[in-house]
Amino acid sequence: MSRKIRLGAFLPGGGQHVAAWRHPDAPSDGATNIGFHIRLAQTAEKGLFDAYFLADGLSVGFSGGREGGSAKAAGFEPVTLFAALSAHTSHLGFIATASTTYEEPYQLARKFASLDLISGGRAAWNVVTSTGDETAQNFNRDEQLPHAERYRRAREHVDVVRQLWDSWEDDAFIRDKATGEFFGRDRVHEIHYKGEFFQVKGPLNAPRPPQGHPVVVQAGASEDGRDLAAETAEVIFAAHQTLAKAQEFYRDIKARVAAKGRNPAEVLIMPGVAPFVGRTQEEAQAKYDRLTSLILPEEGLALLNGLAGGTLDLKGYPLDGPLPAQDTTEGNKSRQILIREIADRHGFTIRQLYQYVATARGHLTLIGTPETIVDTLQEWFENEAADGFNILPPWLPAGLDDFVQLIVPELQRRGLFREQYEGRTLRENLGLSRPVNPWTEARAQLAAE
């Protein structure tokens, strides 16, 4: 079987683009409308996407602008939303973001195990450390933990969660009505975890998930982030503007994965792509211009500041002048650097920068016909830049509908994408193997000796 492109879909009900909700085709209440989310999930499944992906944060994140940019400020919690959406779909995976900094591993392991059980093996966890003092202030702190500490905690957290998922062996249940034996006590394990941050006895009060472990996803871009990804992630989400940068990242991560003794083929790198597709180049460009024209300037500035973790106050600077130099040592480092790179590369003014960034917040924007867009996807896929893509339709539902109707058939025509789902679980569709349970493995080894 030839290697296929994997596809995730970012479908926040409020739309990806800062002005998405203002688009005449979009429902203005998409962010809080369950029916709209059901429609999106069903469309993604019709398009044979591997998974529905939701980013997430634990604070409102007021932008300081006119608040149009905060169409996503209030909405659903991803895991509960996905549990509901799983009832309306049968093959689509669900990648929910959850924080290692503000959630307890026991609760987190349990809710993802529950989602995996509810959906028949379609859950994935996007591991994030959560940035910003705003968020810390919702959780009994004045300011956030330092970057390095957040990552040490993340590493330990993922470790505890995985051990909890393994605490019941797959064959733990006997369920013998005659003898009254419900499960084999020797197949259920306390984990007695004691680390720098966590002390967890276990076992989890949920069976081993259908996938063994829900798929683990990660998106950190810093050194610590890359290391964590190489150690723990099976899917890596990234934001790149050029083939060269994407290749650098791809090769770096695959090398780190190999260095950790893991199989690089089992770590899928999926950069984000925001497509504007038209039957002609002009039609595509008109779609881009249409959406871009809907951004209020104050919203655009607020967006840049928000992306930079509140460290980029551009009020007072001329909109049609350049981005002023500022300190990049604090806040959301990787994102601020990304923003500055874009401005430098294109020689953008502030206005041009926010219009560009608003579209996909640092991800690759493609404006073209199905042919030209698939040309780029194929180039990245075949040249060590990507194993698949996370598609960020700029506005919804039309941006998703366009992708499914125009781009998916072109991908299939070139043999780059599935004609039907390979399996029922997300792992099966992504081609990732099911993790072995270490307790089961240890017993098998013992028996073999």
Place this chain on the structure above:
Amino acid sequence: MSRKIRLGAFLPGGGQHVAAWRHPDAPSDGATNIGFHIRLAQTAEKGLFDAYFLADGLSVGFSGGREGGSAKAAGFEPVTLFAALSAHTSHLGFIATASTTYEEPYQLARKFASLDLISGGRAAWNVVTSTGDETAQNFNRDEQLPHAERYRRAREHVDVVRQLWDSWEDDAFIRDKATGEFFGRDRVHEIHYKGEFFQVKGPLNAPRPPQGHPVVVQAGASEDGRDLAAETAEVIFAAHQTLAKAQEFYRDIKARVAAKGRNPAEVLIMPGVAPFVGRTQEEAQAKYDRLTSLILPEEGLALLNGLAGGTLDLKGYPLDGPLPAQDTTEGNKSRQILIREIADRHGFTIRQLYQYVATARGHLTLIGTPETIVDTLQEWFENEAADGFNILPPWLPAGLDDFVQLIVPELQRRGLFREQYEGRTLRENLGLSRPVNPWTEARAQLAAE
């Protein structure tokens, strides 16, 4: 409109009774089977139940027996499960248990707000403080917090959660595509909570729930528990064996509610009832005997010990002898006292006690025809012992099917129960008013002055 009986249904997929899963009619994998839970929810809705209720704990709670009693040891997390079940139902409410001791108010407020939004206003939170060192050990502690501290924390927790639910006013969203105004910043509020246990800035990143607040449910039986219930709960779950005890509790709670300045009619007291119903008394008794015969003795002892919070080790005592005296100052107080009361009142041997308790863990067991069972429900309902009942079908699905087919029609015939749902939200069906938002109220008052 005459006062109607409210009904909740306890439907753990593994069945209520310790031997439920061994019953020939029951699926042995009910606890982890999503399809089975969907069927239960749909049956409860057909029976016009107000809500599906799930108890919950945060540890496996090994019984030490043959583990048959732990058919519920591993299963779904209630909020994710209910999110999925809401997709398969349209009127049924969902009461999910969640802990004030081990969850952060921001996360808890958010997941219940999300469930309420997903289900169109059908969510309720059963507030528990969680007992036991086993649970504490899954959350970085060696032992649990003292009883009084758990309750102080619970009070503060509920307070924070309610403030977060109110942090967005109902009319906060403007969603004006023309002006780009998505919401009114003056209708969204930081709460700046600073208490003994929590410091939470807010606002919540979820809109005000459709019900204003999901319904708040409570079940503590101690002095602290009753006070918390009187202060915060809108539905109170309780376990009573006799009309007199139920009346004492009912009157005590209603008096406490009034003393707090709340309306006693807005606090519904719903004791638990485990019904064995047959077309004849003999048929009902045969159902009881059938299920009781399936309890393994070691399982029965483990159950008693488990109910008493691990403080009642009866191994070695003769099964057909009396319950030995032991210390009741530690552990799960209200439950251990309840167990001893039952033994004393009936003069039960250890075996008889576990057989009896296994059925409904301290709740009222009714064995009879639709007429005799409804006689008792009516007596309690009309004599200040209950505003409704939480039904604990001893085994599933038959125990629920029986209730819907045999008891519901008898309740309806007597005009004690609805013929159809009164509304779409749980509050509407329970006849509870929607909480006023204090920010909105304050503004209205200011405008009136």
